[in-house]
Amino acid sequence: MTGRLDTRSYPGVGSAARVAFVFLYAPLAVVIVYSFNSGPIVSRWEGFSLVWYREVLERSDVRDAVWNSLRVAVVASAAGTVLAMLAALGIVAMIRRGSSLAVGFLSTPLLIPEIVTAVGTLSFFVLLDFGRGMATLVLAHTAFCIPFALLPIRACLAELDPAVFEAASDLGASGIRLFRRVTLPLLVPGIVSGALLAFIISLDDYLISAFVAGPTSTTLPIFLFGLIRRGASPLINAVSTLLLLVTIAVLTASYITAKWRKHK
Template sequence: MKVDASNPLWRFRGITSTAMFFFAYLYLPIVVLIALSFNENRLATIWTGFTMDWYVTALSNDDMLRAAQNSIVVAVSATVLATIAATLAAMGMSRGRFKGEAGVSAMLVLPLLVPEIVTAIATLLFFVALGIKLGLLTVIIAHTVFCIPFAYLPIRARLEGMDPALVEAANDLYANEWKAFRRVTLPLLWPGILSGAMLSFIISLDDFVISYFVGGAGSTTLPIYIFGMIRIGITPEVNAVSAMMLIVSIVFVSISFMIDRIRY
């Protein structure tokens, strides 16, 4: 590791062990979880030997597969809807200045700060008051709402970094508003849009609290299913399912991160 001598922190002798402890604190539980997913023993905490059987068990569990399918349906729908809404919002917010702009800007990202349990209860009461039957649809609607700020931020950041003269140049070169959007704005924006979409997808896939409150019969998502499994008893099957979710999350977050770094 290269040491930057100008940083006074590096002169602290215990820095290496402190850093090790910090990373262990962050990642050791996850490493243990993945390791135990290969444990032969039914009791998750006693290691007796290596096996892939729990992955096979999990992938042949119909209830688990149904929950996974629900999760994907919800995540994909919420992602598409939230990304479209976020793109339009970002485009609107970048076009000139208006009164109360700062307020609108804050309101767009406020859902990030509202405690999830509050959103969950509010959304539940809202659906009940309207008499909408709880199910996949209500979960999709609720997920769309909390995904919007996650999709909005990277798209907005892209737009902010775009020279407004580019659209003017397109207009100047005989492209009408729509063609300028399709040929110039959209191609320059897509890394932000894709990055926002990936982020939305992961946030939706991972959500427990809101799904638990606004879901109904037949809308069990993967996190809720895992929660149910744990109540019966922790088996390595839970570990296997969790490990698979982790891999999907890592892949999506990495792709999102890499796309966001695309620069022209």
């Protein structure tokens, strides 16, 4: 038997796919629709209105939470991506067994339950007598962004032809010049994809942020959880819809970057 396996011919596959699609995206559709509800009750539609989006723009606590999340996500994703790039380059230079151990060690945070990471991070900061605030948030987010940024960078690095580096070395390029003129430009698509992925992970994180954030460093996920505890409101839907739009924009940029890398 040759050719690609056609799973569409299997009985029940189409129906299961449609059910899964509805299960995944119906809640998002409800959030978006009810973000335009004019009434104060989430579960009862009272008419179309932009009042909750206007309240998002007018409330200072919402703006502060958004600003905190953006600052942490930008700094943590940038720092995490740089460290991930250096780690990827270091792994390539290792022997086979050492590189496997290094990849496994760096990928471990993806497998560890996030609550364990959160407790461990908090305990580490307490041991060092760090006061919880923006600095602890950035450090914690940088640490867990590294594995996510490493994935696309390693994938991009694995696709590079070693002959390119050999040719550059034969032409006299070495050290910093080889990295700046050859390696870095070829890694740009993977670096961009890794940075965007790390940005989304950081922007979305609640659990670790809740453990290491201080009273003046509330991020948007922490702020939304606080609103939910006081009762559901269409304001939560409006903020969630805006956050969803940002996520879609970043993922679209990551997809375009990956396509560009593939066809370059």
